[in-house]
Amino acid sequence: xxxxxxxxxxxxxxxxxxCSVSLVPTFDPVAPQDVFNVVKEEKPEQSILGSGxxxxxxxxxxxxxxxxxxxxxxxxxxxAKEALTLFIxxxxxxxxxxxxSFGSRWDCLKPDVMTFNDETKDLAVG
Numbered sequence: 420x421x422x423x424x425x426x427x428x429x430x431x432x433x434x435x436x437x438c439s440v441s442l443v444p445t446f447d448p449v450a451p452q453d454v455f456n457v458v459k460e461e462k463p464e465q466s467i468l469g470s471g472x473x474x475x476x477x478x479x480x481x482x483x484x485x486x487x488x489x490x491x492x493x494x495x496x497x498x499a500k501e502a503l504t505l506f507i508x509x510x511x512x513x514x515x516x517x518x519x520s521f522g523s524r525w526d527c528l529k530p531d532v533m534t535f536n537d538e539t540k541d542l543a544v545g
Contacts, residue, residue: 475515475532478503482522504544510535518543 427438518528533539
């Protein structure tokens with residue numbers, strides 16, 4: 420069963436946390452509490468990790484042939500671009516972010532690491 424996933428790890432000495440989020444495009448969204456109830460039989464614990472100023476968000480976008488036009492599921496690349504735009508516009512002010520894409524080769528939006536502000540938001544979603 421393909422479901423969205425959030426994986427995280429905490430450094431035992433520094434307390435730094437790294438997260439990886441995998442989203443699954445679907446027309447029928449799965450309610451998060453249903454997934455957690457099935458997996459752990461409990462609701463996830465929520466906690467505030469910080470303001471986001473010290474976060475680095477890395478977006479990895481698939482632009483391979485499987486994302487092409489003419490799919491019976493619609494235009495997957497357009498959906499990915501819409502999602503990326505939504506996520507970038509939702510970043511905390513002054514957080515860091517990078518956009519990496521891959522197909523037959525990989526590419527990174529320049530500069531490699533950007534500080535989120537109006538200028539870099541426009542660059543990334545433009």
